[in-house]
Amino acid sequence: MSIETLQPPPAGGDATAELLPSPAPRRRRRRTLRSHRLAYRLILPAAVFMVIVHLLPTLGGVVISFKNLNTFTFAKLFGAPWNGLENYRAILFDSANPLHSGFVDALRNSAIYTTTVVAGILVGGLAIALLMNRQMRGIRVIRTLMLTPWIVPSFVVASLWGFMWQSDVGIINKVLVDYTHVLGHRPVWLIGDNSIWAIVIPSIWRGLPFAMLIFLAGLQAVPRELHEAAAIDGAGPWQRFTRITLPLLRPLIAIQLLFNVIYATYQYAIPVVMMGTNPGPKADLMMTLIIRQSFSNNLFGFGSAASVLLMLAMGVWVAIWYRAFRRDLELAT
Amino acid sequence: MSTYPRAERRRPLLSPRARKRMVARGLDALTCLVLLVMIAPVVWLILSSLQTEGRLSSGSYDLLHPTFKAFSQMWREIDFEHYFVNSLIICTAASALATAFAASAGYALARYAFRGSRTFSAAAIGTQLIPGSMFLLPVFMGMVWLGRHTPIALIDTRIGMVLVYTAFFTPVAIFFMRSFFLAIPRDIEDAAQVDGCTPLQAFVRVVLPSATPGLVATFVYAFLFAWDELLFVSALTQTHAETLPLGIRLFIGNYQEEYAPLMAAGVVSTIPVMVAFFATQKWLVRGLTAGAVKG
Numbered sequence: 001m002s003i004e005t006l007q008p009p010p011a012g013g014d015a016t017a018e019l020l021p022s023p024a025p026r027r028r029r030r031r032t033l034r035s036h037r038l039a040y041r042l043i044l045p046a047a048v049f050m051v052i053v054h055l056l057p058t059l060g061g062v063v064i065s066f067k068n069l070n071t072f073t074f075a076k077l078f079g080a081p082w083n084g085l086e087n088y089r090a091i092l093f094d095s096a097n098p099l100h101s102g103f104v105d106a107l108r109n110s111a112i113y114t115t116t117v118v119a120g121i122l123v124g125g126l127a128i129a130l131l132m133n134r135q136m137r138g139i140r141v142i143r144t145l146m147l148t149p150w151i152v153p154s155f156v157v158a159s160l161w162g163f164m165w166q167s168d169v170g171i172i173n174k175v176l177v178d179y180t181h182v183l184g185h186r187p188v189w190l191i192g193d194n195s196i197w198a199i200v201i202p203s204i205w206r207g208l209p210f211a212m213l214i215f216l217a218g219l220q221a222v223p224r225e226l227h228e229a230a231a232i233d234g235a236g237p238w239q240r241f242t243r244i245t246l247p248l249l250r251p252l253i254a255i256q257l258l259f260n261v262i263y264a265t266y267q268y269a270i271p272v273v274m275m276g277t278n279p280g281p282k283a284d285l286m287m288t289l290i291i292r293q294s295f296s297n298n299l300f301g302f303g304s305a306a307s308v309l310l311m312l313a314m315g316v317w318v319a320i321w322y323r324a325f326r327r328d329l330e331l332a333t
Numbered sequence: 334m335s336t337y338p339r340a341e342r343r344r345p346l347l348s349p350r351a352r353k354r355m356v357a358r359g360l361d362a363l364t365c366l367v368l369l370v371m372i373a374p375v376v377w378l379i380l381s382s383l384q385t386e387g388r389l390s391s392g393s394y395d396l397l398h399p400t401f402k403a404f405s406q407m408w409r410e411i412d413f414e415h416y417f418v419n420s421l422i423i424c425t426a427a428s429a430l431a432t433a434f435a436a437s438a439g440y441a442l443a444r445y446a447f448r449g450s451r452t453f454s455a456a457a458i459g460t461q462l463i464p465g466s467m468f469l470l471p472v473f474m475g476m477v478w479l480g481r482h483t484p485i486a487l488i489d490t491r492i493g494m495v496l497v498y499t500a501f502f503t504p505v506a507i508f509f510m511r512s513f514f515l516a517i518p519r520d521i522e523d524a525a526q527v528d529g530c531t532p533l534q535a536f537v538r539v540v541l542p543s544a545t546p547g548l549v550a551t552f553v554y555a556f557l558f559a560w561d562e563l564l565f566v567s568a569l570t571q572t573h574a575e576t577l578p579l580g581i582r583l584f585i586g587n588y589q590e591e592y593a594p595l596m597a598a599g600v601v602s603t604i605p606v607m608v609a610f611f612a613t614q615k616w617l618v619r620g621l622t623a624g625a626v627k628g
Contacts, residue, residue, distance in 0.1 A: 036445060036447045036448075038441075038445070038532050038533060039441040039444075039445035039447040039450075040441075040447060042437040042438060042440055042441035042536075043437070043438040043441045043442075043453055045433075045434045045437065045438070046434040046435065046437070046438040046457075046503050046504075046507060047438075047453065049434065049496075049499060049500040049503055050456060050457065050460055050500060050503070050504065052500070053468070053472065053496070053497060053500030053501070054460045054463060054468060054500065055456075056471070056475075057467075057468035057469075057471035057472045057475065058463050058467055058468045058471075060468070060470075060471030060474070060475075061467040061468050061470065061471050064470060064471065128367055131360065131363060131364050131367060132364065134357075134360060134361075134364070136357075136361045136364065139364075142364060142365075142368050144614065145368060145371075145372055146367075146368060146371055146372075147610075148371070148372055148375050149371055149372075149374070149375065151557065151603070151606050151607055151610045152375060152378075152603050152606075153560055153561045153577075153578070153602060153603060153606060154561050154563070154578075155561070155563055155577070155578040155581055155582075155602070156378070156581070156599040156602050156603050159581055159584075159585065159595050159596075159598075159599050160374060160377070160378045160596070160599055161374070162585070163381065163389075163592050163595065163596065164374065164377065168392065169389065169390060169391070169392040169592075171377055174392065205371070205374065208371075209371070210621075213618065213621060213622060214621070214622060216622075217622035259461075262461060262462065265464075266464050266465065268465070268563065268564050269561065269563040269564070269578065272563065273563070273578070273581070273582060273585070276585070286464075287464065287465070287466060287564075290464075290466040291466055291469075291564065294466065294469075294470060295568060300470055303466060303470065304467070304470065306466075307464050307466045307467040308467070310464050310466075310467075311462065311463060311464055311467055314462050314464070315462065318462065
């Protein structure tokens with residue numbers, strides 16, 4: 001029941017920090033051609049699945065984004081008429097088109113959601129990891145219990161918080177208004193201006209423990225002598241944190257940043273379970289918009305074009321991320 | 334106010350050691366407070382599930398008299414067992430398949446430098462960059478096409494969902510398994526091959542058994558994510574292969590705000606992943622944090 005295994009694995013074990021491929025050590029080249037054939041056979045099942053479920057359908061999605069695929073043409077599947085760049089033009093520039101304003105809303109909401117959720121997860125995760133890195137009675141049990149929110153499935157998180165946010169019977173308003181009188185009136189959380197925070201806060205709550213776990217493992221790997229030597233040289237706790245701890249954690253921060261941004265941008269379950277397929281203009285995220293327009297309104301061409309734009313945006317993000325953290329990744333591998 | 338620092342300098346209120354201890358106690362208290370805040374919603378989930386619908390919707394909780402009524406109500410009102418069994422079967426099968434594929438691919442990446450290995454790794458990471466909305470529709474259309482032109486029925490079947498989920502969770506699992514294989518010394522395969530094993534036999538008979546913790550951790554990791562998946566299952570199933578995330582929505586959608594059974598369903602939906610996590614926690618945490626610590 002305790003996390004006592006946060007120790008270095010036997011050898012250069014590596015699940016997250018080394019996700020980017022690294023050149024293989026030269027000595028491995030000695031392997032014979034026969035072994036190479038074995039290697040290809042070993043990756044075959046995974047490769048086949050990735051091609052059939054990821055690669056080909058993604059190409060199909062790009063094709064659909066140039067087609068006029070809707071309720072009337074759906075029966076023809078990929079035989080639907082071509083539409084050129086019309087889907088893209090409607091989304092990006094056609095202000096008379098309701099899809100355009102919906103897209104702008106969702107883009108703004110997704111930007112707010114992703115920024116606040118990722119910042120909350122990383123800053124909160126690091127702060128709590130520092131707190132958990134101390135010695136105290138029962139700290140192992142506490143570390144384990146801290147992981148609980150991460151194991152609660154997203155759809156349960158969303159139903160639970162949807163209930164807690166209820167204006168009249170929800171526990172949050174009961175605490176804020178009835179018990180502590182922090183607020184004089186009962187805020188409405190699930191509709192209107194507050195609704196974005198109704199999905200941001202549970203997302204941070206669920207994502208934070210995992211970041212904490214990773215940062216805690218990183219903190220425990222920082223050699224104690226570094227801190228002791230710096231303390232002897234007169235560095236205070238804050239200086240030791242910014243000059244020793246943070247630089248050593250940079251590779252972990254980089255990986256957490258990359259994957260949390262992707263995960264938050266593609267978030268779908270939490271808003272949909274909490275608020276339904278249309279969370280309203282203040283909480284509609286890119287994914288809820290795209291899925292609603294595709295599967296409720298059958299605007300498949302629009303959905304695919306918006307997906308392509310979203311994927312391009314993600315590609316830009318990864319490129320920026322890679323430029324910013326390339327050196328940390330080289331150090332890590 | 335301004336004389337306070339001078340007074341302190343003359344005769345410190347607390348010795349440095351006592352002050353240090355005070356700070357430590359304060360941080361201990363803060364740690365407990367943070368823990369309390371983090372687990373409070375889970376505690377609230379459990380407490381609410383033990384109330385009746387009437388108490389929850391009127392806001393008059395009676396925490397001293399828990400009742401299991403909501404659980405039986407939830408089981409009766411929607412066919413909860415149907416969703417639960419589907420989730421168990423689909424997620425178990427998909428996680429097992431994904432772990433098997435990831436083990437073999439992860440082993441290839443850990444042991445062989447073959448041409449295309451970097452492309453393969455990059456492609457596996459690349460799959461994580463694709464939004465689900467991008468390939469959901471083509472997957473759906475492909476399944477519809479297969480159903481029309483061949484006897485392969487994938488729409489609204491457990492097999493269809495298993496295949497999709499297997500593909501979803503294999504890429505990340507590959508890197509998971511690779512890290513576990515890198516930690517296993519190469520000597521044991523060399524010894525096995527000296528004893529007359531082919532490389533494949535050495536992998537299956539010698540390396541895989543010693544990678545059991547890694548296999549279990551990878552399986553549980555995939556299971557946690559598969560259990561959570563909502564988007565694809567909502568588009569690719571109708572009546573036969575729906576899983577828990579869809580079942581639980583019935584309390585929010587079709588019925589009106591039935592919180593007690595909803596919370597009860599939430600508790601029951603969380604139990605399998607909780608059990609899986611705590612049973613394998615030692616291995617899972619080691620696998621998750623392997624990248625964080627450099628030996």
